[in-house]
Amino acid sequence: MDTLALSPRKPSRSYQVLDPRTLGRPVHLLGKYIERLRADLTELMHVWFNRRYRARFEVGALAFEQGPAATSDRWLNFRSDAGSIAFSADRSVLLCILAYRYGVPPGEMQVGADIDEWNERETATEQRLAARLGHQLVGAAAAAIDHLQSEAKAASSTREFTPAPVTLEDGAWILRVKVTERAHRLEGTLCFRFDEQWIARLMRGLAPKRERTGVESSSRVLAQPLPARLQLTMNARLIEKPIDLGTLLDLRVGDVIPVTVASTDVLIGDSRLFTASLAEHKGKLCLTCFEDVE
Numbered sequence: 001m002d003t004l005a006l007s008p009r010k011p012s013r014s015y016q017v018l019d020p021r022t023l024g025r026p027v028h029l030l031g032k033y034i035e036r037l038r039a040d041l042t043e044l045m046h047v048w049f050n051r052r053y054r055a056r057f058e059v060g061a062l063a064f065e066q067g068p069a070a071t072s073d074r075w076l077n078f079r080s081d082a083g084s085i086a087f088s089a090d091r092s093v094l095l096c097i098l099a100y101r102y103g104v105p106p107g108e109m110q111v112g113a114d115i116d117e118w119n120e121r122e123t124a125t126e127q128r129l130a131a132r133l134g135h136q137l138v139g140a141a142a143a144a145i146d147h148l149q150s151e152a153k154a155a156s157s158t159r160e161f162t163p164a165p166v167t168l169e170d171g172a173w174i175l176r177v178k179v180t181e182r183a184h185r186l187e188g189t190l191c192f193r194f195d196e197q198w199i200a201r202l203m204r205g206l207a208p209k210r211e212r213t214g215v216e217s218s219s220r221v222l223a224q225p226l227p228a229r230l231q232l233t234m235n236a237r238l239i240e241k242p243i244d245l246g247t248l249l250d251l252r253v254g255d256v257i258p259v260t261v262a263s264t265d266v267l268i269g270d271s272r273l274f275t276a277s278l279a280e281h282k283g284k285l286c287l288t289c290f291e292d293v294e
Contacts, residue, residue, distance in 0.1 A: 019071050029206040033173075034062045038146040040179065041190075046141060060178030066171055074122075075193065076134045079164035083197030085141060086166060087134035090188035097133070136162060141175070141192050148205025173199050181275040210287050236287055237265040238278065266290065 001165040031189070042059045049055040077086040099106075142159050239259050251257075264287060266274035276287040 021174060025203045026206045026208075027203075030064055033144060033202060034064075034208060036147065037141060037175075038062050038177075040140050040144055041137070044137070044233070046178075049097065049100060055100050056182040058180045058182070060180055062175060062177050064175050066173055074130070075166045075191075076131060077164045077166040078135060078138045078161040080142065080159045080161045082142070082159065082201060084164060084167075084195045085138045085161070085198055086193035087138050088191045088193075089130060089133065090190075091122070091126070092167055092186055093188035093190065094129055094133070096184050096186050096188075099127065099184065131163070135163075137190065141194075142198070145198065145202045145205060148202070229277060232268055235267045235277070237267060240265075267271060 035167070038059055045057040045059060049057050074091075075086045075088045079083055138161055139159065142161070146159070173194045175192040175194070179188050179190055180186060180187075239261065241257065241259050243257075261278055263275040264278050265272050266287065268278050272293055274290045274293060276291070277289040279286050279288045
């Protein structure tokens, strides 16, 4: 009995799954924002800690990710008129900052795996430091977004952030910032969680200028009431004089055609809606005394 040899099945082709939240958005330009924020955070770390306490903090890689927020992160939420930004920092980073403030030698500070995130209670000092640091760094992250909108506006205004209840939703945009401190051999992470309002503002700032201008003008138009959004063309028929073909063919340059200007017909498209009187004002012809057409 003959047997049929079955050829091995070809592996199914894998397809990339597109995220609808990124479609039509300039996500490929996020590096522009990341570079600016990294420079701003580096300067802040230098001014706040390195120069003052002779610390050796360095800002490493920054990366956006989308997904559920890790439950181990201690989030603090801050709200402004433009939306909310949440912040969290590894406890080891906070303890390292406190160590410099209180003069704790590097060998005596707990770092990394020595800290039990859940069984060791946070002190009130840690909580105050986290709130203050979060408030300042959230302001820096927002200022970097505003800078993309307009340099002059970002330089002349500072957004006011106030603490707000934390609402963690899946699929949020989270920016993770790697931080190292060489003296204490510390490696930690700072996290920023942007709501959709701030992400939309960031994407508008990253969009090319021509596209951004079109979006902003469209937004202004849509914000107006319907009567203000409707654009109609009004035509005024000033003179209408019947003339026979023979007279028309006999016309020469310089001939004068006598006419009488009475009421003027006002049309929208081909529809005659009003009659109006013709007047002169500062050397310009104007329409006045509108009346509805019966």
